[in-house]
Amino acid sequence: MRPPTLPRIKSPRIQTHHHNHLPSSRTIHTHHQPTTTHPLLPLTQRNCIITGGAGALGHAIAKSLVAAGATVWLVGRTRATLHDAALDIHRSTLPPDQEFAPGPNTSNSNSNSNNRINIIEGDILAQGFWQRVFEDNEARLAKNVDVLVNAAGVAQNGFLFSSDEAGLRGVLDTNLAGSMLAAKYVGRYGMIRERHGRAGKCIVNVGSLLGERGGKGAVAYAASKAGIHGLTRALAEELAGWNIRVNAVQPGYIESDMTKGLERQSLLEKIPAKRFGRPDEVADATMFLITNMYANNCVINLDGGLSATGFQ
């Protein structure tokens, strides 16, 4: 049977601008259509909370957000790594004359501070943690959070039969319940003002390729990441009335501590790109989901093509 003839589509001409700075929106002019402008979310003065903000992916995402003008709040349990991540972001994105003073944190509130890089030390699963975050930083965060990135997570390495129960529950709790609780409290206390509030608010959940395909020694991890897809879908519908978009990025193997101990050679043979991804590449995908106002329940699989390959 002959394939159906597809209509010919004239490629749009991208208009070039004769001034030196970049346009703040993507403008495409065609002969047959009126000018179409796709506004990208401007990030200046937007408050963004990144759980796991000192981890490989959270750190890279936070750096991209600050480079784009946003104010970030890095969440994690270890003060020293939060501090190091904040310092690195400060050095690589802000002018050298700007003083480095990350603050506030939950035990040392400084809600009048205008710092663009803030750290919040605490466990996203701890009872009362999120309420405390909003109480301590009321002036800056209450009803004033624009972006939540759920990048806190833990890996699992062990077969189900030999894994202890607490470890299995810990993976599910951190990766899935942790993302759900963060969305509940940041959405409730940080994002909603009124129905159909200010456009541009969004949540990005970090899933994983393992949420969709098999992997030995990762039952709880894969289950938690499959749950991230359900969470993303259901929440996208539930929060649409408040104009909050919910998206997910689904990385494959990324250069990081989490993938350091893996047997690389056999994995590299399977990945069409023949390399692991980089945290800044995950950050790029996340920035797309945050800034593209039409992205809602959008899942980006960033895996160097691995998801397209067979299962063996």
Ligand SMILES: NC(=O)c1ccc[n+]([C@@H]2O[C@H](COP(=O)([O-])OP(=O)(O)OC[C@H]3O[C@@H](n4cnc5c(N)ncnc54)[C@H](OP(=O)(O)O)[C@@H]3O)[C@@H](O)[C@H]2O)c1
């Ligand atoms: N790296 C990869 O190849 C890869 C691939 C696919 C998906 N992912 C996913 O991407 C996310 C980030 O991964 P990553 O490579 O950046 O991992 P990472 O470097 O280990 O970072 C994870 C961060 O989460 C924080 N965290 C863990 N439990 C927490 C809790 N209960 N409360 C607060 N913070 C907590 C950790 O800080 P503290 O320990 O100090 O709290 C750490 O900074 C994870 O969800 C992971 O599953 C990673």
